[in-house]
Amino acid sequence: MASISIQRIRELRDSSIPKDSLLRHSLPDASVLDVSDVPQKCGILSDDEITITEKYTASQLVNLLAKGELTAEQVIKAYLKRAGIAHQLTNCATEFLGEEAVDRAKYLDEEFKKREGPIGPIHGLPISVKEMVPMRGRRLSSGWIKWIDRIAEDDAFILKILYEAGAVFYVRTTQPQSLMHLECSSPVYGTTTNPFNRQLSSGGSSGGEGALLALKGSPIGIGTDIGGSIRFPAATNGVYGLKPTTFRLPLRGMMVTQARSQSILGTIGPLARAREDINLFMKIILDTELWRTEPSLVPIPWRTITLDSTNLTVAVMWDDGVVQPHPPIIRALHETVEQLKTAGIRVIDWEPVDHQKSWDLISALYFCNGAQAE
Numbered sequence: 001m002a003s004i005s006i007q008r009i010r011e012l013r014d015s016s017i018p019k020d021s022l023l024r025h026s027l028p029d030a031s032v033l034d035v036s037d038v039p040q041k042c043g044i045l046s047d048d049e050i051t052i053t054e055k056y057t058a059s060q061l062v063n064l065l066a067k068g069e070l071t072a073e074q075v076i077k078a079y080l081k082r083a084g085i086a087h088q089l090t091n092c093a094t095e096f097l098g099e100e101a102v103d104r105a106k107y108l109d110e111e112f113k114k115r116e117g118p119i120g121p122i123h124g125l126p127i128s129v130k131e132m133v134p135m136r137g138r139r140l141s142s143g144w145i146k147w148i149d150r151i152a153e154d155d156a157f158i159l160k161i162l163y164e165a166g167a168v169f170y171v172r173t174t175q176p177q178s179l180m181h182l183e184c185s186s187p188v189y190g191t192t193t194n195p196f197n198r199q200l201s202s203g204g205s206s207g208g209e210g211a212l213l214a215l216k217g218s219p220i221g222i223g224t225d226i227g228g229s230i231r232f233p234a235a236t237n238g239v240y241g242l243k244p245t246t247f248r249l250p251l252r253g254m255m256v257t258q259a260r261s262q263s264i265l266g267t268i269g270p271l272a273r274a275r276e277d278i279n280l281f282m283k284i285i286l287d288t289e290l291w292r293t294e295p296s297l298v299p300i301p302w303r304t305i306t307l308d309s310t311n312l313t314v315a316v317m318w319d320d321g322v323v324q325p326h327p328p329i330i331r332a333l334h335e336t337v338e339q340l341k342t343a344g345i346r347v348i349d350w351e352p353v354d355h356q357k358s359w360d361l362i363s364a365l366y367f368c369n370g371a372q373a374e
Contacts, residue, residue, distance in 0.1 A: 004148060004149060006145065006148070006187065006188055009139075009141075009148055009188060009189075010189070010190075012095075013093065013094055013095055013096075013189070016095055016096040016097075016098065017084045017087060017088070017093075017096055018080045018081055018083075018084040018096060018098050020044070020081055020084075021044060021080070021081045021082070021083075021084025021085050021088070022084070022088070023038075023042060023044070023085065023088050023089075026038075026042045026043065026044075027088060028089070030198070032198075033197045033198050033199055034195075034196055034197060034198075035089040035090070035195050035198065035215075036195045036196050036214065036215065038085065038089055038215075039053075039082050039085045039086065039089075039215055039216065039217070040054070042085065044081065044085060045078070045081060045082060045085075048074075048078070049077075049078040049081060049082065052070065052074065052075055052078040052079075053078050053079060053082045053216050053217075053219075054216055056219075057219065057272075057273060057274035057276060057277055058122075058125060058219035058220040058272060058273075058274065058277040058280060058281075059274065059276045059277055059280050061075060061124075061125060061219055062121070062122050062123070062124075062125055062280070065118065065123050065124040065125070066117070066118045066123060068112065070124075071105075071109050071112075071124070072104075072105035072106075072108040072109050072112075072123070072124030072168060073102065073105040073106055073109055075105070075124055075125075075126060075168075076101050076102060076104075076105040076124070076126050076168050076170055077102065077105075079126040079170060079217065079218065079219070080096065080098055080101060080102075080170055080171070082215070082216060082217045083096065083128070083170065083171045083212060083217035083218060084096065084217075085215070085217070086195070086211065086212050086215035086216075086217035087171075087212075087217075089195060089198075089215065090192055090193045090194070090195050090198070090202065090211040090212075090215065091174065091189070091190055091191060091192050091193065092173055092174055092192050092202070092207075092208040092209075092211040092212045092215075092217075093171050093172065093173055093174065093208060093212070094131045094139075094172045094173065094174055094189055094208070095131070095138065095139070095171070095172045096170065096171050097169060097170050097171065097172070098170070100169075100170075101126070101168050101169065101170035104168050104169075105124060105168055108123060108124050108166065108168070109124075118166060119166050120164060120165040120166035121165050121166065121284055121287075122162065122165045122166045122167050122280070122284055123165075123166035124166060124168060125166065125167055125168065125219065125220070126167075126168050126169075126170050126218065126219060127162060127167045127168065127169055127170075127218070127219075127220055127221065127222065128169075128170065128171045128172070128173055128209060128212055128213075128217070128218035128220075128221035128222070129159070129169055129171070129172050129173065129221065129222045130172070130173050130175055130206050130208065130209055130221070130222055130223050130224060131143075131172045131173060131174065131175060131208070132175055132179060132224060132254075132255050133156050133158070133159065133222055133224070133254065133255075133268070134152035134153075134154065134155060134156045134159075134253055134254065134255055135152055135155055135156075135159065135169070135172070136152055136153065136154050136155045137151060137152065138151065138152055138172070139151060139152075140152045140255055141188055142175060142177070142178070142179055142255060143174075143175055143176055143177035143178065143179070143186030143187070143188050143189065144177055144178065144186075144188070145187055145188060148188055152255075154253055155253065156250075156252070156253040156254050156268075157250040157251075157252040157253045157254075157290075157293075157294065158222070158249060158250050158253075158254075158268055158285065161250070161284075161285055161288055161290065162284070162285070165284050171212070171217075171218070173206070173208025173209045173212055173221065174186070174189050174192045174207060174208030175204065175205045175206065175207065175208060176204045176205050176207070179204075179205040179224070179226075179229065180205070180226075180366065181204045181205060182201075182203060182204050182205070182227075182228055182229075182232045183201040183202075183203065183204045183207065184201060184202050184203065184204040184205065184207025184208060184210075184211075184233075192207045192208050192211055193211070194211065194214075194236060194237065195211055195214045195215050195237070196214070196237075196238070200236075201236065202214075202233060202236060202237060203232040203233035203234075203235065203236035203237065204229060204232065204233060205223075205224070205229040205233075206221075206223030206224060206225070206229050206230050206233045206241075206271060207233045209221040209222070209223045209233060209271045210233025210234060210236060210237035210239065210241075210271065211233075211237060213237060213239045213271055213272070213273055214237035214238055214239060216273065219272070219273065219277065220270055220271070220272040220273075220277050220280075220281060221270070221271045221272070222268065222269075222270065222271075223241065223268070223269060223270070223271050224254075224266055224267065224268050224269070225241075225243035225266065225267050225268075225269055226264060226265070226266040226267075227362070228243075229243075229266075230242065230243050230269050230270075230271060231243055233271065234271050239271055239272065239273050240271065240272050240273065240274065240275050240277070240278050241269070241270070241271045241272075241278075242269045242270055242278050242282070243267055243269050244267050244268075244269045244282065245267070245298070246265045246266075246267055247265075247296055247297050247298050248267065248286075248297065248298055248300075249267060249268050249269065249282075249285060249286075249290075249297075250268070250285075250290050250294050250297060251266070251267075251268065251294075252294050254268065263365045264365055264366060270282070279302075279304070282302050283302045283304075286300075286301055286302040287301070287302065289301070309343050309344045309345050310344045310345075312345045312346065313345070313346040313347075313348060314340055314345055314346070314347050314348075315347075315348050315349070315350035316333060316336075316337055316347060316348070316349055316350060317349075317350040317351075317352055318330070318333065318349065319352075320352045320355040321352050321354075321355050321356065322355050322356050322359065
């Protein structure tokens with residue numbers, strides 16, 4: 001039995017919310033569904049903080065920080081405050097690392113003065129992190145009641161790489177119990193909602209990241225994905241997400257529920273508010289040639305490829321033969337097709353090949369009893 005209660009876990013989380021972000025009397029009633037404009041209009045953020053969190057992509061922030069036009073302390077304080085607001089609106093965080101993050105930012109600013117330049121390629125960039133990614137000395141429950149006492153012994157390798165590059169970690173985000181859901185609810189931290197309609201899900205399993213990014217409480221975040229856990233929250237919250245190819249990014253030091261599994265292989269990857277920030281994340285990590293220290297990884301550097309849109313062909317699957325999309329999804333597909341055609345891209349229809357059989361295979365691999373009914 002856990003030695004700490006769920007109530008106490010939530011109290012610890014709530015006590016970590018930045019005090020200067022508390023909405024108090026301006027917290028919208030539960031009947032207000034679309035809260036996407038609350039951070040900008042609530043009166044808590046200064047004009048400078050709104051500019052920092054809304055105007056600049058992660059790539060632009062990195063450039064401004066490298067030039068000394070913004071300080072790491074300015075940027076992290078703005079994002080801590082906005083992330084605190086986002087959490088009160090959608091329940092997207094498991095823990096804020098306020099004091100630690102500000103101390104890190106101050107250190108980076110001091111080093112910038114000494115070196116007359118940044119310590120690394122993402123000097124001072126705030127990065128949010130899904131709770132299941134281990135941080136030394138921090139709880140690592142993945143939404144399981146059984147694991148709420150578990151403390152990470154070390155940082156995940158990917159965090160070490162980003163830290164060396166100059167990142168500032170400042171908030172950890174929610175996921176569903178067991179991670180095997182395309183929504184975001186757990187008995188430990190509750191349900192994370194969609195900021196555009198709080199009666200809807202933020203998606204999952206990286207749903208906390210999706211909601212936080214949608215409210216501009218993070219410039220870029222770290223999620224994980226097997227069957228859509230980055231891609232689905234990105235889609236439902238209107239941000240960018242990438243599930244890299246398996247064995248592309250490091251999994252050393254990660255929490256896994258299926259140790260030594262050879263058939264179900266998860267990946268770690270970015271969610272961001274701009275496409276170029278996905279490129280930034282991947283390049284920063286792969287430029288370290290991390291396969292030299294984690295030999296299981298594919299030894300291929302990140303490549304920037306320029307393509308002529310007139311030579312591109314995009315296939316569209318309107319129906320997978322198992323589940324027919326709802327009318328709004330079909331409408332969005334039609335709009336996307338028209339935009340692609342306008343850009344000179346050739347579009348063809350794609351006929352799926354027995355998706356029901358594919359599901360039968362993957363579901364049997366997902367579950368320890370082969371997905372057989374007892």
